[in-house]
Amino acid sequence: MTDAAAHTDDHGHDDHGAHEHHGPSLLFLAVIFVVLMFLTLVTVGVTVFDFGYQLNLVVALVIAFVKATLVGLYFMHLRWDPPIFGFTLAASLGFVTLFIVFSLIDTSEVLPDVEARAVQTASEATGQ
């Protein structure tokens, strides 16, 4: 593999080459950064409003997702990269979601049984 002449025209498999030519400008990165800081302020500031316990969580998560998307797309260059990288990220998030959803379903489903059992045990113990 020392024959330099053999590589006169070597090239990657796909045409997403030229990674040093694509990508963001500094100004663009700075704008993204400012937006991210602003969103951080928003997510803290919004806590003075109370939309209800569940909705508060939703609001916080939506802001977090927007921030994460900005970081992923522009700081991590997913916007300009081959789609396989973004797909990898999406797949991992998908499997995390799967994991959490199934576990939560189980927990919420089993709750009434356990509660009933706890009450029963307790009343037996106290003789009531």
Added chain:
Amino acid sequence: MTTLTQPGVHTDLIGKPVTDPNRETFWNASKGWASWAFTLDHKRIAVMYLIGVLAAFFLGGTMAIVLRTMLLTNSDVVAGGLGKGPTAVNFYNQAFTIHGAVMVFMFIIPAIPAVIGNMVLPMQVGAIDVAFPRLNLMSFYCWLVGALFFLAVLVMGGLDTGWTFYTPYSIRTSTAATAAVLGAFILGFSSILTGVNFVATVHMMRPEGQGWFKLPLLLWALYSTAVIQILATPVLAITLLLVAAERILGVGIFDPALGGDPVLFQHFFWFYSHPAVYIMVLPGLGVISEIISVFSRKHIFGYKFIAFSSLAIALFGFIVWGHHMFTSGQSWLLNAIFSLLTMSVAIPSAVKVFNWLATMYRGRIRLDTPMLYGMGFIWLFTIGGLTGLFLAALNTDIHFHDTYFVVAHFHYVMVGSTLFAFIGGLYYWWPKMFGKMYDEKWGRIGAWVVFIGFNLTFFIQFLAGSRGMPRRYANYPDEYQVYHHISTLGSYVLTIGLFIVLFNWIHSIRKGRPAPANPWGANSMEWQSLSPPPHLNFDTPPKVGDPYNFDGWKYDPDIDAYVMRDDYEEIMAKGQH
């Protein structure tokens, strides 16, 4: 020229003898222990992994024989002087734990990907090495360190949690559970690094002309395996870290005494460990796809079905973990969902079996040793798979749960299938790895003895289990004695068979005749290199073709091997239409 080409002479692809007996191979490309310890060559790493996993298999197998011997009798006196007092029962608990943990984490999971995959995967894409050779070496050392942790566990007072580390017992036990979970954590890293390497290699290193559907099916299987390794293993890592944190720092995420939820541990554990059984069996499915096609001398039937069924198994594997928890206090809703979803795995599994049978149909089947293991695999995988349906069905599982029926089922799929694929695959690629042919007669004898021994050991356990013999018990009522006798007898036969295999391999390294480049007439790219391959895998760039089109090779009785036809490229081009 032809007078020189006799069996036992290295020959190149067109049957000419390789005259230089000292030609460079990856075995002799560099010398000294450091050239092995710091090697970045995927083939040498595969060899080191082979030695490692065989040692682990020996350790786990020894434990298995100890277990079976203890179960020979239900009285207080056991052959070997082990009574069934509390000491012996504790010993029994530790022995089945070590057997399970060593076999799962140190043998079955790395066996096929790390040995056969490392050896073959880069060559099947015509590459010089995997994408990240340093990570590959690091993977091996992670394995080694994890294995040392398990050896330390043996010294530090054993382990009696079962390989599953269920909480809260694993938090309370006085045995060396901390070292064991950290060891398994490190072994998980080894698995992840292999997976990362394989994904990147298959994606990035393929040569021009080798599209996804020109990949040998082994690579589809290894790729699917790598996906599971990447997506599931980290969950095991965090699970084990939490268990270690509970033992060391007094955290209580899974500890009911601290308000934690032990059933949550089971969700965590099986979110990894159910996909992990497909880490164990998927590479075996890939190996068998290669063997069946080559030894039937017939193009694999339903290539795309087999390829996508590998991916489907990998993905379905993630949505069925709850079937391990039917009796653990999982909610009825989830029980029903998981029971239903578990059935779905049967579809891609059956697709594979039907396609293998269709491949063999009207093929010119050669019952060489790898093929015997391949056919044995189909037999065992079918039994193991169909009995899995009993366990997936909610109502029957309530009866079978924690009985020998389960033991028999997962030994059929994990040991029967994976071990058979591993041994068969090693026989198949043995000439390529070691450059020596093995003794065919003893190879076949060994295959039959292993097959009979295995079925004798485990088939009877289905019956014992369905009649209520619970697993993990050191003792049992009299009526189960006959089952245990037969099973233990079978395990001895199996041991004899495995030693026949081992001696055959050792004998081939010492006395076997030098292997030709392509003894089987296979068409995946690794057979276009000499046996054993040079340090950089190929002296001349391999030609890309349909891996299951065997017309490009013709048998040369002079060297008892296949040589490439002159019009190979035309044949490959024609086959594509």
Added chain:
Amino acid sequence: MTTISADHAHGHDDDGHGHDHHGHHPAQAHHFESMEQQFESGKLGMWVFLATEILMFGGLFCAYSIYRGLNPDVFLFAHKALDTKMGAINTAVLLASSFTMAWGVLAISRGKPKLCLLMLVLTFIGGCGFMGIKTKEYYDKYTHAFVPGKANAFYNVGGAYTNPEKLQEGVGYIQYKQGHGDDHHGDDHGAHGGDHSEDDAEHGDAEHENDGHAAEAAEGGHHGDDAHDAGKASPAGVEAAEDTAHAAAVPAAPPPSVWPPKPVDHANIKTPANAAPATHPNFTRQAEEVADVSAVESLYKGAAKAQAQAGHAHYPGSPAELDPLSGERTHIFFQIYFIMTGLHGLHVLIGMGVLLWVAWLVAPHAWRMFVLASAPATVGLYFLIAGYLMGPVVWMLVFGGLCLAAAVAMVVMGLGKLDDDRPGAFSPEYYTPVEIGGLYWHLVDLIWIFLFPLLYLIH
């Protein structure tokens, strides 16, 4: 091997987008055909690795979801022990370091290694800042016994608290913060929480106060039947709470309408935990246990007042206001907090190591010793500052001094190599380590983006 490489290269001749890598870059590994392939492979490998990191943290997010789902009131109450302001500052610090990291990658891809080095150093400093603030937060938690496991201030079984003196202090801390929103740093242990928690929060008075409450507890013991209901009874709070003698009998500040979304009741237990519901004062009336509970509850009356005054009334002000069964799990929040932020902090540390390694590669050879020296310098400064603030702790100061001395020695050595004119390792053709190191750093940032609202901003 020339034949094989020639042929492989030939395979790409016809795809037309001729690229300008003439010759063979010295950084190209032998098993890659081109720099482009090597670069993309490295990135793919890193992304796949990042997927494993996400799954690993995913397990923790799953545990978080489950315990938060089970105990919404616990999370509402206990998260007030965290300092939102510090969390927000840390978010900003990490975002800024992410920005400088992205800037560094941009710089090296345009052939400006010195600018890239500067950005890596700034990113590294960002990491230091994050870990410094994290240390401060951890120290606050540690000194108030907001720790995992049985040592936690809120650890109790059936209402019997194992660390009562820590409990006073911890509750005082939380109530102080609660009474004052997040406007103050949490380090001055709340002296303004309310008439009792004011004192409770002071280290010196804790023991004395505890004695006092023990007496109250004895008094409250005989109307313990009411005590267990304190957390859920009707609004009565403020004026009743003035009266110490009735503290046990009178409900502490109720959690009004908003919290939690549906009646908690004692539905919030899932497992038949060893925490043995049968012994809970809800069900048993054993005097000493009730005494414990009432002692604790009497602590909170000040909190109730402070809470009402501050207008944050919908937060549970004390563990006693929680649903009894989930109140036993107050410490779980801290377990989850420490596990999640601890693992994240570990990733920050690893990321800082990666940054240092990348910076070492980027730097011209003449500067490499200085880059290397920043490692002991950072550790030394860290131990000096932390050792001084915590005590002072002598061994930390000595260790920090030694590290700084090592750093100085390395700088002196570096001064002797200033005439080495070899450039850094990277160029626009090859900067894979900067790129993938950056990806790792951004992932650390991404995870924090989720951790911050989930842990600090519960309301």
